[in-house]
Amino acid sequence: MEVVHTIPELRAAVARARQAGKAIGLVPTMGCLHEGHLSLIRRAKEEAAYVVVSIFVNPTQFGPNEDFSKYPRTFAEDRAGCEAAGASLIFAPEAADFYPAGASTWVDVDGVSTKLCGEFRPGHFRGVATVVAMLFNAAQADVAVFGRKDLQQLAVIRRMVRDLHIPVRIIAHETVREPNGVAMSSRNRYLSAEQLTQATTIPAAMAAAGALAQAGVTDAVRLRDVAQAVLATQPALKLQYCEIVDLETMAPVTSTTGLRCAIAIACHLGATRLIDNADL
Structure with a gap:
């Protein structure tokens, strides 16, 4: 596995791979890789x-x-993980070069980035x-893989x-999850063991909304309310948003009828911001 730091080096390596008849895949990350990232590489x-x-x-x-x-920043561990997962090359630029x-x-x-995380960030x-x-321009990839956990990011990139x-x-x-059901995130390392347990309320809230949807409920207010009721049982969680959204536009909906929808949640747990989502 090769490691390069500049765009010319990246382009030269990709050109050699193309000359060898290889398709190019790209997995953009910010490092601090966990099993979720490694699954994207695989x-x-x-x-x-x-x-x-x-x-x-x-x-x-x-x-x-x-x-x-x-x-x-955990580059040594990230490098080992990338190699074990089958990566061909790591592109690790400095901001001043990139x-x-x-x-x-x-x-x-516009539009798809406005609500949810876009409103608060x-x-x-x-x-x-x-x-x-x-990165797409530099790597000239044929395919790029992103995690479903960052649902709005995925919608922005697709658009x-x-x-x-x-x-x-x-x-x-x-989304790859911890054994207790919490979505894997690089920021989970900020959480104490107690907080990681408290965070299980988020997937529990999504499951409650999912069960209601499976029972035939399409009213978004009812689906959101049942999730928020579960979230309210854990006072350590400070809710930022809980919305039922259209998967393509990320806009909140009033009904899931005829639409592909998800429940999207963002909470603070102490100083750590956690996001998660699930299809409905």
């Missing part, structure tokens, strides 16, 4: 013979009061869309790819 390996994993803590998707400076001096071009995906999805567009005619196939990989 999935990409099923789709493409040459898999690029980017490890880049992207400063443009963090707000001024967010955790950019303390976000875990973003040209005075860079002033951004990708804004202004500028976040602009940073996400821009860095992913740059960007559609609108800009970017020739990459997007694969959504199912």
Whole structure:
């Protein structure tokens, strides 16, 4: 497995792989890899013979009061995990090399990025869309794999790819969970053992809404209310949002009838922000 740090190095490596007749897969990450990330790499390996994993803590998707400076950097462990999962190359740029001096071009995906996390993290999805567009341009991947946990991010990227005619196939990989059902996240390492147990209330709330939907309930208010009632049983969780949304537009709905919908939840647990979602 190769490790490169600049876009010219990445493009040269990808060109060699293409000359060898290999399809190119891409798994964008910010590092601090866990089993969820490694499952994305393994999935990409099923789709493409040459898999690029980017490890880049992207400063443009963090707000001024967010955790950019303390976000875990674990490159040695990440490198070992990538190699074991079958990655062909790690692209690990420095921000000063990745973003040209005075860079002033951004990708804004209106509408789909406005609600949910977009409401509480202004500028976040602009940073996400821009860095992913740059990675697509640099890696020239045939396929890219993203996790379902970041549901709104996935919708933003799909819309960007559609609108800009970017020739990459997007694969959504199912959320990988801790043994107790909590969605795996790099930020879970901020949680104490007690908090990790408290966080199980989030998947329990989604399961309650899912059970109601399975019973035939389509009214979004009823589905949301049953989830919020479960969340309210855990006072340590500070709810940011709990919404029933259309999977394509990420807009809240009044009814799930005839639509592909999900329940999306964001909570703070202590200083840690947790998100999760489930299809309905």
